[in-house]
Amino acid sequence: MGHQNMSDYASIHFNPTPLLVVKPEIENLIKQAESCINVLIDSQNTPIELEDVSVGLKQTANILKVIDQAILGKISLYSAELIDHIISSSDHDIRYTATLSSSILAMKRYIEFTSLQETRIAYFLLDSLNTLEALLNKPITQEGDIIRAYLAHKSPTVSIEFDDVTPSKYVHQLYKANLSFLLDPTQKRVNQPAFSAVTTHLLNVAKDKPSYSYWMLVHHALGQLEHSFLSRSRLRTLIQIEQNIKQFLADPEHYEATATDVENIVYISISQTDEHATRLKDELGIEKEHISDDVLNQYAHQFYTMPDQSTITTISNILKQEITHTYQEIEMNYQTLTQERFQEIHRQISAIRNVLYILNVKESADDISESLLQLTSAEDIHDENNATRLINQLVQALNNLKIYVRSHTAKILQRVIKNPKIGLDELDQAYDILAQETQASIEFNVDQLVGHIENDSDNALPEHFTASFSELSGASLFLFDNNAIHQAFINCAKYTEELRSKELKLSLDDVKNILNVCASVENNLNAITNKQPIMPKMFDTALTYSQQLKVSA
Structure with a gap:
């Protein structure tokens, strides 16, 4: 197994910009992979595009490694190797396809989750990685592998008081029974007192034995089991403990836990939030940012159930069209709606309300529900007050839907809200129109600049340059909320105005500097269009170019 950093499993608030830059390409590759998987399942035939997916996943693995997403990159690489096996195999084993x-789903979820939360919790990928490793006959990555370097030449332990009890010959059977209960998917509850009783008995047997410190760690880890994050990797550790109990009780004097067993149990111990876990981390010099099981449990539901951005966008767009069409029809025809048409609209709004509940846009869904209860016939909606109230609720639902989409968009991709009184629909419209006008202005001025220098014109510099650059300074500030590009265009405007007033010509270097300022905006406009983060450093560079625009004395 390759070298891993502690940060691979840690919860680190980090800048997701590099991941967001490559996200659109990875998402396209994932869509292609999903399409190929559907063909494999439906027809049992290997689509020719599957080979392209394999190549793409291998390239993606290298990119992910470069941007410090090692575990995600490993899943990408192993998925490619699995595809290679599927292509070369004559029979289609459902295990490989599944x-x-x-x-692929794990990659999709993780990229979406990490981009949105700006938090890296690669532990969520461990189960998927282990499944790939098992199928490809690779060494299984243990959760404790990550702390191996911290345990070198150290014998970690905790010190917890425990009761003196007479060891029972049924300790092993009790652990097996509790483990079976825990592994039962219909139960999966922790009988905490029973696990604690088992470890207390084991400690009494282990007194003055070589494995005492190991069983003390087990006592600590299993004493917190009801709060643990029970991943499949964690459950494998619990299964291994059952085997260890059997071996220990057969020969207590000579039993010693393996290095892997110690690593795994220490990892579980430091993932708790009590004083023993804190002391153990301090003893080993492990970072404070190490993720706890409490944090894993906190984020798990969101990670496993959160819809991806593409799904959110598709659903919200369909719902937006349905809401807009419905309220516009009511607005225009509420006084003349027949009972039959009223019932159809009532059903449409009920469906809208249900989707809003599913999306957890609860405020709007509740308001609409209240109106639906009051509107029982066409005569009710003929009343202007009733119609107006319902229309306003539907319009508000549109804005709340925008807020929902925004809340599921990475922060650095969100458009800046300067005035909270402006509806998000109006804000988006303003952004889109201004972005189009800015792009058109950039293209026009670039063409004019190039033409002016190519024609080696002796004519005075056209007046529109100064006006255009002034307008672009304001537009750029609104679009990008960045002072550097704002000032860069102000510098361009002042310089071209000074040239005009002194009847001086633009030099080739002047044009290159101004073109570089324009290029920074054009590149970042393209980034916004492609749902990628803007690059503020481009604007810093643009400001530097604009500062080189100086009239010779």
Whole structure:
């Protein structure tokens, strides 16, 4: 197994910009993979595009490694290797197709989750990685692998008081029974007192034995089991403990836990939030940012259930069209609606309300529900007050829907809201119109600049340059909320105005500097269009170019 950093499993608030830059390409690759998987499942035939997916995943693995997403990159690489096996195999083993589908889904979820939360919790990928490793006959990555370097030449332990009890010959059977109960998917509850009783008995047997410190760690880890994040990797550790109990009780004097067993149990211990976990991390010199099981449990539901951005956008767009069409029809025809048409609209609004509930846009859904209860016939909606109230609720639902989409968009991709009184629909419209006008202005001025220098014109510099650059300074500030590009265009405007007033010509270097300022805006406009983060450093560079615009004395 390759070298891993502690940060691979840690919860680190980080800048997701590099991941967001490559996200659109990875998402396109994932869509292609999903399409191929559907063909594999439906027809049992291997689509020719699957080879392209394999190549793409291998390239993606290298990119992810470069941007410090090692575990995600490993899943991408192993998924490609699994595809290679599927292509070369004559029979279509459903295990391979199912594992590939699960791995692609894990990548999709993780990229979406990490981009939105600006938090890296690669532990969520461990189960998918282990499944790939098992199928490809690779060494299984243990959760404790990550702390191996911290345990070198150290014998970590915790010190917890425990009761003196007479060891029972049924300790092993009790652990097996509790483990079976825990592994039962219909139960999956922790009988905490029973696990604690088992470890207390084991400690009494282990007194003055070589494995005492190991069983003390087990006592601590299993004493917190009801609060633990029970991943499949964690459950494998619990299964291994059952085997360890069997071996220990057969020969207590000579039993010693393996290095892997110690690593895994220490990892579980430091993932708790009590004083023993804190002391253990301090003893080993492990970062404070190490993710706890409490944090894993906190984020798990969101990670496993959160819809991806593409799904959110598609659903919201369809719902937006439906809401807009419905309220516009009511607005225009509420006084003349027949009972039959009223019932159809009532059903449409009920469906809209239900989707809003599913999306957790609860405020609007509740308001609409209240109106639907009051509107029982066409005569009710003929009343102007009733119609107006329903229309306003539907319009508000549109804005709340925008807020929902915004809340599921990475922060650095969100458009800046300067005036909270402006509806998000109006804001988006303003952004889109201004972006189009800015792009058109950039293209026009670039063409004019190039033409002016190519024609080696002796004519005075056209007046529109100064006006255009002044307008672009304001537009750029609104679009990008960046002072550097704002000032860069002000510098361009002042310089061209000074040239005009002194009847001086633009030099080739002047044009290059101004073109570089324009290029920074054009590149970042393209980034916004492609749902990628803007690059503020481009604007810093643009400001530097604009500062080189100086009239010779």
